[in-house]
Amino acid sequence: MVEAKNITILGSTGSIGVNALDVISSLGGGYRVVALVAGNNVELLAEQALRFKPEVAVIAEESKYADLADRLAGSGVAAAAGADAVEGAAARDDVNVVVAAIVGFAGFRPTLAALRAGHDVALANKETLVAGGAVVKPLVEGDGPRLLPVDSEHAALAQCLLGTKPEEVERLVLTASGGPFLDAPAEEIYGASPEQALNHPNWNMGAKITVDSATMMNKGLEVIEAHWLFDMPFDRIDVVVHPQSVVHSMVEFQDGSLVAQMGPADMRLPIQFALTYPLRADTKFEGDGFSLVDVGTLEFREPDADKFPSLSLAVEAGRAGGVKPAALNAANEVAVNAFLERRIPFGAVAETVAAVLEDAPDDEPTYDNIVGADVWARRRAEEVISKTQTPSASGSKL
Numbered sequence: 001m002v003e004a005k006n007i008t009i010l011g012s013t014g015s016i017g018v019n020a021l022d023v024i025s026s027l028g029g030g031y032r033v034v035a036l037v038a039g040n041n042v043e044l045l046a047e048q049a050l051r052f053k054p055e056v057a058v059i060a061e062e063s064k065y066a067d068l069a070d071r072l073a074g075s076g077v078a079a080a081a082g083a084d085a086v087e088g089a090a091a092r093d094d095v096n097v098v099v100a101a102i103v104g105f106a107g108f109r110p111t112l113a114a115l116r117a118g119h120d121v122a123l124a125n126k127e128t129l130v131a132g133g134a135v136v137k138p139l140v141e142g143d144g145p146r147l148l149p150v151d152s153e154h155a156a157l158a159q160c161l162l163g164t165k166p167e168e169v170e171r172l173v174l175t176a177s178g179g180p181f182l183d184a185p186a187e188e189i190y191g192a193s194p195e196q197a198l199n200h201p202n203w204n205m206g207a208k209i210t211v212d213s214a215t216m217m218n219k220g221l222e223v224i225e226a227h228w229l230f231d232m233p234f235d236r237i238d239v240v241v242h243p244q245s246v247v248h249s250m251v252e253f254q255d256g257s258l259v260a261q262m263g264p265a266d267m268r269l270p271i272q273f274a275l276t277y278p279l280r281a282d283t284k285f286e287g288d289g290f291s292l293v294d295v296g297t298l299e300f301r302e303p304d305a306d307k308f309p310s311l312s313l314a315v316e317a318g319r320a321g322g323v324k325p326a327a328l329n330a331a332n333e334v335a336v337n338a339f340l341e342r343r344i345p346f347g348a349v350a351e352t353v354a355a356v357l358e359d360a361p362d363d364e365p366t367y368d369n370i371v372g373a374d375v376w377a378r379r380r381a382e383e384v385i386s387k388t389q390t391p392s393a394s395g396s397k398l
């Protein structure tokens with residue numbers, strides 16, 4: 001039996017947000033949504049608000065306020081808009097847990113607002129820890145609120161670590177699907193189109209993380225995320241490519257045992273575990289019929305650092321510390337966006353990040369310096385992109 005919780009969902013209209021609402025519906029009982037937050041998608045936000053009846057629905061884009069208020073008129077759900085209202089929804093007094101599922105650095109301030117208000121955070125928004133881990137970490141130490149990982153790899157690690165002592169752990173092993181270009185030749189990947197990059201073999205996710213999976217930047221961001229979540233030095237976090245996405249990650253213990261968490265590629269499982277942690281609900285999703293016999297073979301390979309330079313760019317920025325990871329993250333967000341808008345070829349995403357990191361500042365990771373590095377890196381990335389050749393309309397032969 002799991003305890004009752006009042007929940008704010010930041011990013012309710014996204015892939016994680018929609019899955020989180022599905023989980024809350026199936027948990028039923030005392031799980032109640034008290035605030036929903038979206039960026040732009042007023043239609044879906046209003047639909048969710050009319051169904052889940054939170055106290056408030058917040059749209060970050062202020063110009064959409066009147067539309068939202070119209071759609072919610074007479075429903076008993078208050079409408080609000082703008083950045084302060086987003087942070088207010090995260091910090092409400094009546095909330096127990098905040099699902100942080102805004103994409104990108106836009107999720108940083110609202111996630112901090114939730115933690116500063118003392119609320120547990122079910123964290124999907126990995127960019128917050130990548131860029132701002134040094135600011136987030138002190139808020140969750142000791143008796144502070146908990147950071148409950150939603151990323152499937154980190155949720156897997158949290159499950160493998162239940163009931164263990166930190167000194168027993170030798171290393172963490174993150175698995176990576178390898179994305180849609182795992183077996184494609186390097187020269188073909190460079191000119192891949194957005195449609196090709198968005199065609200992930202195993203997971204159905206938002207556009208930014210899907211492109212990050214194709215470049216393998218996602219795994220690099222996850223290494224930094226694991227470093228902060230589990231207090232683990234970088235040289236004790238490994239990545240293995242595992243194309244089947246059945247083993248979600250593993251922990252190696254000091255006696256040489258490897259403990260792995262396995263299951264279907266369904267984000268509702270890690271979301272649910274974050275909401276019920278450390279208990280398990282008896283809800284079952286379509287993975288109910290999941291069978292290792294049907295999967296048959298599990299493969300594990302070394303990542304190809306030459307073909308996917310983003311992975312090492314991220315790990316190196318993580319090791320360098322300071323505000324380098326914030327600069328890496330911002331440059332990557334800008335470059336992924338430029339790729340999706342067909343302004344740069346796929347291969348130029350990693351090149352842009354590398355160019356920005358070359359002259360990224362070396363500052364201490366204070367709140368102001370992190371925000372400053374984010375602003376600086378966005379501007380610098382746009383400069384690099386403006387000098388990059390636009391891709392051919394035909395894409396690649398992949």
Ligand SMILES: NC(=O)c1ccc[n+]([C@@H]2O[C@H](COP(=O)([O-])OP(=O)(O)OC[C@H]3O[C@@H](n4cnc5c(N)ncnc54)[C@H](OP(=O)(O)O)[C@@H]3O)[C@@H](O)[C@H]2O)c1
Pocket residue numbers: 010011012013014015016017037038039040041042060086100101102103104106124125126127150151152203204205206207208209267
């Ligand atoms: N999808 C997955 O399976 C998965 C797995 C692991 C981790 N994650 C992480 O979870 C986060 C969300 O990923 P996703 O795939 O769900 O992304 P997504 O589908 O693109 O959804 C992003 C959400 O963020 C909202 N948003 C964007 N900018 C905002 C702003 N300035 N203020 C308030 N809301 C804003 C969007 O609202 P509108 O749509 O209304 O504009 C949307 O609800 C990312 O950090 C990702 O790395 C995702």
